[in-house]
Each structure stands twice: as C-alpha cells, then as structure tokens.
Amino acid sequence: MTYFLQQLINGLQLGFVYALIALGYTMVYGIVRLINFAHGDVFMIGAYFGFYLLGRFKLPFPLAMVGAMLGCAILGITIEKLAYKPLRNAPRIAALITAMGMSLFLEYFTSLKFVFGPNYLAYPRPFPIVNFNLGGVTLSNIQIIVFGVAIFLMVVLQIFVAKTKTGMAMRAVSFDKQTAQLMGIDISRIISITFGIGSGLAGAGGVLYGIAYPQINPFMGVMPGLKAFVAAVLGGIGIIPGAMLGAIIMGVVEVMTAAFVSSTLRDAVAFGILIIVLLIKPTGILGKPAAEKV
C-alpha cells in the first residue's frame, strides 16, 4: 500500500509537469485550431533557460523560474508571429507542417555547439534535497515545489481566463473570431497573449522537469511534448481543465505501469489509454459530444 501511494506521488509529479505543457497545447488549439508541435521544444528551451539562470547566473530559484517563463513567453510569441501568423488564412495542413518544421528547427538548432550543444547536461541543484517521511511514503521538497508551483500556476490561469476581460476575450475569440472583432477585440493580440501564456507555462514545466529529473538535452522535449499533447486530447482538446485532468491521468498511468507492470510498457499503456478513450468518447473526457460542437 505504501508502495502504491509512493508511486501515486511520483505519478502526480510527472502528471503536473505534463499538465503545464498540455495547457499550452490546448489553449493554442482553442484559439487558432493549430496543434503547435513546437510546443514540446519550447518546454525544452525553458529547461535550458533555467539551467543557465540557475547554474551560470546563480539566480535564486524563484527568479530563475520567472526568467525562464518570460523567456519562453517571448519565444512563443515570436514563433507565432514569424511562422504561424503568415499562414493564418492558409489551409490548416500548411500551419501543421510548419509547426513540425519549427519543432525540428528548434531541436537541431539548439543542438549546435555554440547554442546548447548536443550532450546531456546535469541540471543545477538550486537547493539541497530534503525528504519527508510520511508513514513510509517519502515526499521530497522537490515534489512539494513541483506540486505547489504547478497548482499555483493553474489556479492563476483559471482565474485569469474566467474573470479578466482578456480572459473573456480569449474565450470569445476561441468561439467566433469574426464576431469577436466586432466587439473591438484585436484577434492578433489575443493570439499573441495565448501563445505567451502557453509558452510561459511550458517554460515553468521545463524548469520543474529539470530539477525533478536532473538531466537535460535538446531532444528532451519530444516525449513529454507528445505525452502532453496526448493528455490534451485525452481531456478534450481546447478545454483547459481537460488538459489538467488528462495530464494527471497520463503521468499517474505511466508511473504505475512502470512500477507494477513493466518499465518498457509505460509508453505503450499511456498511448493505449488514449486510443481506448478516443474510441469510446472521441472528443475526450471533458469534451462535448461532437454533434454539439460548433
């Protein structure tokens, strides 16, 4: 039983990191109906921003976190402006292929020696690890930070989307772009904000991933990016709470499979769940039935 609880905590830790990535996928999809395949690489670059801010510049952890988030927000906004905005009225497949190209570009460009380099790097430790023993189950201060930061950011995001004028505008744009413009809403600005927030969250995810699984390289975003994308689809793409739920399920299932079945099956089971859920409910766990979707 304690072993099960221990694995549950480990799974939640992974799930919360996935959630921070999945939110960006789902928010961007909600606004521009684009699967931004470069999103996992923004997560990777966020981890590197944290790496340099913590390791080279010796910034305290909270500042490094904020720095990585800001850096990724700017990166995300720039990617949208350069690569996706010119294709806004092109067939959707064009933007999708561009997103794949952008993903490869970010991976191989950052692999260059004078950028991040191709090797695995050990992540800096901003503070010593402390383990708390709770009746046989260990909880580390790193896990507490991962949970705390992720939950805090998700709550702030929910309040922002639900309560602020810009949040309302985001929901309006996601529903009907033409009518949103008639209200005076600048669609391009809302799209930029969405990419900025989504990428900033991925940046936070990258830093948390770095301190929790302390090895990084330029391709580290591929699998978490894919899993987060699956999580977003699992929860119902375009639906913010769906992305959180889907990601937590993905993280827990992955860790549980590794612990109780076989480590080599972890990815197969995670993707298998996606296939089963989509067969039963194609719009995802929290998605409305397809017929109702406008």
Next chain:
Amino acid sequence: MNQTSFNNLLEVKDLSVHYGAICALHGISFELKPGEIVTLIGANGAGKSTTLKTISGLVKSSSGKIKFQDQDLNGIPAHKIAGLGISHVPEGRKPFSNLTVYENLRLGAYNTNNKAEIDAAMTRVFESFPRLKERLAQSAGTLSGGEQQMLAMGRGLMARPKLLMLDEPSMGLSPILVSEIFAIIKEINEQGTSILLVEQNANMALSIAQRAYVLETGSIVLSGNAQELREDPKVKSAYLGE
C-alpha cells in the same frame, strides 16, 4: 439633437465587393444622415450582409469608398472600426454561447475599462431589454431566439455607438416578438443612435425607417422615402407580397 459638423454620418460611394470571382456588390452608393433610420431591403443573397460586413471591416472592398463622420474607413481593421462608434449586430445574432449574458455585454464595451461608464451603459441596455437583467449569470447559448436577439442588440449598444447596424433582427422570430424588437429599435433611435437596418421583412423595416434602399443582386435599384417606397407598386409586388 446633437450638433454635427458633417452632413452624412455614413457615406458609401461606388462600393464593390468580390468573394473570389463572385461579385457581391456592384458599385453601390448610399448615405445615412445623423439621427436617421435607414433601411436596406432585399431578397436573400442580394448583398445586404456583405454591405454591413464591408462597413465594419470584416470584408474588404475591391473598390469604392466608405466614410464615417468624414473619416475614410478603407484599410482600417475591423476591431478599430468598432472603436470609432459603429456597432454591427450580425445576422444570426451570434452570441458568444460559451459565455454568460453578463460576459457578452461586458465584451460589447471591450474598448473601455471605466467602471462607471460600463455600469451606465448596462443600465441603459436593461431599460430597453429588462429581460437580460434577469439572465445575467446564464450562459448565452441557453437563451431563446428572441432573447438572443435582445442580447446581440444590447451587446452592440454597450459600446454606446453613434451608428448601430442591425442585420435582419426579425429573422426567425414570432410576429409579436418582431413588433416588440422593432418598437425598441425605434426607441433606441429616438434616444439619439442612428440606425442602419438590413431586412428581408420589408414591411416592418419600411414602417420604422425614414429612408430606404432596395438592393437586388448587388445593385441598388430603388431608393427614397420609406413611406413612399411602401406605396411603390414595384416594391409592393416584389417585397411586400401584395
């Protein structure tokens, strides 16, 4: 009456619009003076919605001029045109169904953050549409057709526009509701908002408008005083079903 330095609030001159190879408007011209209700009537596909969309910037013209308060609107993006004082209430009402009634109204006043101004605009909207006040927390998608039309108009009024453009407000509503809506349109106009009204329901539109233009496959074929057009034999046979 508000004193204005220009003759026409809105002036459309030789406006042509194409959708790809399809020509939807063939050089139409019309104007609207401050304080007027002007109606644009015509059958389905005549180009009425296209006219409104071009004025509000959703559709680009291929030639011609649109002037609002003597300002050329050419090249101004839609979200900025809304800020100049033109509210476009689109065909089919288009509420943001995923938002509450309150949120829809709030977005109508997107360009302002002034709480007092927003409250005043909302109070004003509730005077015309008291039913909206009871439904503020409700999701807009759950409103009835008539209520959605009221919401769309209220949302348009939240920006306190100088010109309110209504695209077929009578569509799909019962005769009683249509009368109710048209009475409110008249009232809004009497309180100082100019109105450009697009309708297939020519009878109702001509009964509240001062002037009218008849649009047929992208061209204006008749224009004049609304009362007189109502007596015009051509209008009677083609649009009033008499």
